[in-house]
Amino acid sequence: MENFAVIDLGSNSVRMTISRISNDGTYDTVAEEKQYVRLSENMGAEKILQPDAIERTIEALKGFKEIYSKLDHLTIRAVATAAVRQATNQKQFLKRVKSDIGIDLEVISGTREAYYDYVGVSETLPATNGVIIDTGGASAEIILVQNGKVSNLISIPIGSVTLSSKFDLADEVSATEVFKAMIFVNKIFQSVWWLRNGLNLPIIGLGGSNRTLAKINRRFNNLLNTNDIHGYQLRDDSINETFEKIISMNREERKKVPGINKERADIIVGGLIPVILLMNYLDSDRIMFSTSGLREGILFERLHDIIQTNIKKKEQS
Known part of the structure; x- marks a missing residue:
């Protein structure tokens, strides 16, 4: 043990x-x-x-x-x-x-972080073909999965904290700053040559900002176990509607939205921009949410090592 x-x-x-x-x-x-x-x-x-x-x-x-x-x-x-x-x-x-x-x-x-995200997701959700995005505080990891295997992966320096700080999105947001942030992120997506290979594929979202989308929606629809979002799915129109409401609010108003942690109210706008733009860039009409990512990927790696060690011991005995 x-x-x-x-x-x-x-x-x-x-x-x-x-x-x-x-x-x-x-x-x-x-x-x-x-x-x-x-x-x-x-x-x-x-x-x-x-x-x-x-x-x-x-x-x-x-x-x-x-x-x-x-x-x-x-x-x-x-x-x-x-x-x-x-x-x-x-x-x-x-x-x-x-x-x-x-x-x-x-x-x-x-890239190692992105790989662990893939392991955590693939061991717990059906992820045969799709694009995984993990939006953190200072970076976002994107993984293209094709036929059940990692095709390409990347870590890019766009996160909820960095984008919110760079474009002044913490409190009341102006149309100008949101536009600048979106152009900035979209140019980065355009520079990732393999990303268009994920066209029309479903997106799997993890990281605090992306999970907040699911929590807001579940609270709004009065679903039981609002934090139980693993495998939960949303359509693009629901996500766009939620984002539209959030950017119209200031920080104090966001704190009162069921599903948004008060500690995240000042970075949620920057945190949602990558997934909003990725869905639009890939013309994806739905997203599935995962609570498994980096930590679970490391755990599954450890479990695999233990199982392989036990197999070798049995073969040698």
């Missing part, structure tokens, strides 16, 4: 999932934790992690440590994504995490 903790330090939040893995490769979820830390806040053009953001992150990790340190047979896999990946003071931050928390934080590449 092994307690396997996966820590995912993103640009907007840090999350932890602890799974108890049996010797036969089956598992149960022991704990799930999330803290909003806004690690990418005010990084600026110099891409420097700011002291306040670092302190928030360290405090969140200390809280996680209080939970996993009580477990035996513990294995920790801690990864950091776009904010730390881009940071010019990355080394100093990693040393701080090591000294204060005692864990080695692994900075994974954008």
Whole structure:
């Protein structure tokens, strides 16, 4: 038996999932934790992690440590994504995490992040042909899946925090700034040569901003278990209508919308622009939502390794 903790330090939040893995490769979820830390806040053009953001992150990790340190047979896999990946003071931050928390934080590449997203989705949802988009705080990962396999994948520096900051979308938004943001993102999509191969394919959305779309819709339709969105689908007209309403509101008004976390009210406009434009760019008429992504992809990789090790042991005995 092994307690396997996966820590995912993103640009907007840090999350932890602890799974108890049996010797036969089956598992149960022991704990799930999330803290909003806004690690990418005010990084600026110099891409420097700011002291306040670092302190928030360290405090969140200390809280996680209080939970996993009580477990035996513990294995920790801690990864950091776009904010730390881009940071010019990355080394100093990693040393701080090591000294204060005692864990080695692994900075994974954008393509590795995208691959783990694919694994997490493909192991839990039908994803034979489609385009996966994971919109985070400082980046978006896009994966083209054809015939059940990864055809192409990419990580691009457009996220909910970065777009909202760059185009002043945190509070009341002007038509000019929304237009500038959309042109900016659309040009990036046009530069990805293989993306048009996903024309008319369904889109699978993950990441906090995309999941918020599903939560808003489920609340609006009074569906039970509003947070149970794994596999939930929406048509493009519903998504466009929701976006139209959100951009007409200021930050305080967005906080009152059922389904929007108050911590996300100032970055939700920037967070929704990539998926809105991707659906339009690929002429896709529907989206399916996934709650499985990076952390689940790492877990499934671990399960596969355990199963393969057990097979080898049996062959050698």
